[in-house]
Amino acid sequence: MQKRTQVLITFIVLALLISILYTFTDWFSKVTGYFTGEEEIRRIVACLNENGAEFYTSVFCAECERQQQLFGEPFKAIKQVDCGKDKILCPNIQSIPAWYINKNIYYGYKNLSELKEIMGC
Numbered sequence: 718m719q720k721r722t723q724v725l726i727t728f729i730v731l732a733l734l735i736s737i738l739y740t741f742t743d744w745f746s747k748v749t750g751y752f753t754g755e756e757e758i759r760r761i762v763a764c765l766n767e768n769g770a771e772f773y774t775s776v777f778c779a780e781c782e783r784q785q786q787l788f789g790e791p792f793k794a795i796k797q798v799d800c801g802k803d804k805i806l807c808p809n810i811q812s813i814p815a816w817y818i819n820k821n822i823y824y825g826y827k828n829l830s831e832l833k834e835i836m837g838c
Contacts, residue, residue, distance in 0.1 A: 757829070760838070761829055761836075762792070764838035765818070765832070765836065768818055769818075769819075770816060770818045770836070771795075771817040772814065773797075773800050773807055773810050773813050773815040773817065774799055775801030775813050776799070778801075778814060781813060781814040784827070787829065809822065812824055818832075818835055819835070
């Protein structure tokens with residue numbers, strides 16, 4: 718009985734600690750890469766637009782879809798170029814997904830922290 722009580726108390730303390738860290742810091746978002754608040758995502762989208770960012774995509778690109786899902790609804794505000802429909806629009810793009818930010822091209826899926834670092838936001 719005493720061992721069971723110790724395990725239960727340990728579990729409650731750990732759950733409480735994780736809840737506090739999640740509530741008062743962005744620790745959980747950094748560890749998992751998910752659950753960043755929508756307000757933070759909107760700030761990143763605004764920063765992308767201020768920097769003239771473009772997202773190069775294609776309908777057949779799974780990583781592009783994953784990138785869009787990371788942002789959710791706010792992603793529609795980002796300028797997107799569909800390289801699958803018209804390759805003339807993507808002359809310097811070697812692969813997709815790709816981001817054009819601050820006159821540089823960044824290839825592959827980027828999480829929110831990577832994009833913030835690239836933009837300096």
